[in-house]
Amino acid sequence: MKSLQLIYGLFVILLFSQCAKQSSPMGGPRDEDPPVQLEANPADQSLNIKPSEIIITFDEYIKLDNPNKNIIITPRLNKDEIITTALKDRVIIELNQELEDNTTYVFNFQNSIQDLSEGNPAENLKLVFSTGDFIDSLKVKGKINNYWPNQQYDARNVIIGLYLENDTTDLFTAAPYYLTRADSLGEFQIENIKEGSYKAYAWLDANNSTKAEFKSEPYDFLKDTLEINKNLEGIQFNLSQSDLTDFRLTRSSFTNGSYDFILNKNQVEENIQVQGLGEEIYYSTEDKRIRLFSTQSISDSLLVNLKLIDSVSNQIDTTIWAKFPETERRPEKLSLTANSGKNFTDTLFASLKFNKPVLNIRTDSLFIPVDSTTTIQIKEQMFSFKDSLKRTELLFRIPIPDTLGIEIFTLTAMDSTFRDIQGEYNEDPIRANYRKIKKETLADLLSGTVAGAEPPFIIQLIDAKNEVYKEQLVKNSKDFIFRGIEAGTYKIRVIEDKNGNGRWDPSNFYQERLAERVFYFLDDTGAIGAIILKSGWTNEGIIIQASKSTGILE
Known part of the structure; x- marks a missing residue:
């Protein structure tokens, strides 16, 4: 009897606990109505x-x-x-x-x-x-744009923030005074704003911290203070990424035959001055490292003037005494890579990149085999170093006659073809393949003009792999022409190269410098347009409309 009472009591407790638990109801039609x-x-x-x-x-x-x-x-x-x-x-x-x-x-x-x-x-x-006698009712509206849409992110994770003009914080140090998030189309609206002066920013809040990470999250900012005494519309932000980390030389030392400068991030420009540069001294650039090599050991220290610039225009300008003592350590091996897999018509353009400066090349072991008895011997006039102070990239320009009945041409360098500055030879042969295509398979011409911006421009044809297929710098014109293009699908990207340095410059918040504009040829729907080119086609009259600049649009 007691056992039955105990079981009954446990059943009642379990029943009431299930009734009290907050859970989804079972069965019945699907609830599609939102809570009211x-x-x-x-x-x-x-x-x-x-x-x-x-x-x-x-x-x-x-x-x-x-x-x-x-x-x-x-x-x-x-x-x-x-x-x-x-x-x-x-x-x-x-x-x-x-x-x-x-x-x-x-x-x-x-x-x-x-x-x-x-x-x-x-x-x-x-x-x-x-908390006062009235409801503030001012609002601002606008839109965000992504300069590099291949770096995709959800616009709904982009914060648009207003900071009081006298606030000592900014988008990198604290959450904004007013904020909102963009919608899926990149449009935004901040409502119920108190009249006043504000600084305005936008950034991708990927880590949900309500402040920007200047090294990893795209951002943009208005250079001028917003005077909000009426409703404002047409605010435009253009997001892009820039690494604002301080540019530093972390250490320098002689290491295994080279004097190395170790950086905390990569440079985009370098100016190195040292006695004998280009004669006994050469250098190479790697990831966050610059290496000086000497053809011989030097008993005295050499004075090196090092001037470096990073992508956001931070500079290193320093003088260092470099040493090249004798060493018994075995130098690292010479390695090289080729840009194989490229197509060409009548001239084979190829490149070889080395991990160290190359001083000597044996042309007798540098050739293209045609058949078992015939080769194209590569002569000195067919190649040159891209930079004579580095000697780490070799560019080839090899004319190929149409009379040869093969399609694949293999640039061949046998072992011991290249000798580097430390006396090391390439231990293995390298064979890089290139495909010869007929001129009649190419599209003849693609041309157009840029509207809404002033040159100089960097015009880029982007292929289906999202890689730059062709590029040209247009300095004094809004018009561009590409000739002899392989059949395929392309996008056209334009970089407004305002300072004419031949590259895109990101923004620098601390220098109040906005990023250079990047925009694309768009189709009728406003999406990035796909341009299909076929053999013998000519596509003229393309108009590329510049995107809206960061600021308040009139």
């Missing part, structure tokens, strides 16, 4: 209040989806102090901080509140109240 707000405390549009907590009641049980990210609160509050919980049909937000006087607060819940059963988000849920 029944009541809010404080009520929307309330005045002269400073609540310590916010309670919103719905018509069904609800749950929260990442409230720390998805609930946007303006002006800025310390989110670390806020506690947000879902309890049955209510959301409770404990603020745990003092609110500012005469300030309009906006809680935009986006998709953070969902019904418990199917995850349908509450629609257009926003709570606005003021």
Whole structure:
């Protein structure tokens, strides 16, 4: 009897515990209706209040989806102090901080509140109240653009932030005073702004920190202060990435036959001055490292003037005494790579890259085999070093007669063809294949003009692999022409090379310099256009409209 009573008691406890547990109902039709707000405390549009907590009641049980990210609160509050919980049909937000006087607060819940059963988000849920006598009503609207769309990201993770003009923080150091997120089309709107002067920024908040990471997250900024005394529209941001890390020489030393300069990031320009450069002294550049080589050991130290520039125009300008002592260590092996797999018509363009400066080349073991008895011997006039101070990249220009009945040509360098500055030879032969194609298989011409920007431009044809197929620098014209193009599908990219240095320059926030504009040929829908070229085709009259510059559009 006691056993039956014990079993019955356990059954009752289990039954009541299941009834009390918040869970999705079983069975029945699928719930497709979003939760509907029944009541809010404080009520929307309330005045002269400073609540310590916010309670919103719905018509069904609800749950929260990442409230720390998805609930946007303006002006800025310390989110670390806020506690947000879902309890049955209510959301409770404990603020745990003092609110500012005469300030309009906006809680935009986006998709953070969902019904418990199917995850349908509450629609257009926003709570606005003021600690003063009126609700601020100014707003700004605009759009974001991505200069490098191959580096894809969700526009909904982009924050647009306003900071008070006298605020000592910025997008890299603290969350903004007002913020919003862009929608899937890149459009944004910040509402209920207090009249005043603000600094405006946009950035990809990939790690959900509500501030930008200057090394890894694309960003943009308005150079001029926004005077918000009326509604503003047409604000344009163009996001791109730039590494603003300080540029440093971390160490320098003699290592295994070379004097090495180790950097914390790569340079885009280098100017090296040292006695004997290009005669007894040569150098190579690698990832975050510059290596000086000498043809012989030197008993005295050599004075080296090193001037380096990184991608955001930070500079290193230093003088170092370099040493080249005798060493018994075995030098590292000479290695090389070729740009094999390229197509050509009548002239074979090839390149070989070496890990160290090359001093001697045996042309008798450098050739292209045609058949078992015939070769094309590569002569000295057919190649040259790209940079005579480095001697680490060899460029070939080899004329190929049409009378040869083969399609694949193999640039061949036997072992011991190349001798580097440390006396090492290539130990293995290298064979790089290139395919000869007929001129009649090429598209004849692709031409057009750039509108809405001034030269110089870097015009790039981008192939189906998203690689630069051809590139030209247009200095004094808005027109461009490409000839002899392999059949295929291409995009056209334009870099507005304002300083004429032949490369794209990213922004530098600390120098108040915006990134150079990057834009594309667009189709009728506004998407990046695909240009299909076939043999013998001519495509003329293409107009590439420049994208909108960062700022407030008129």
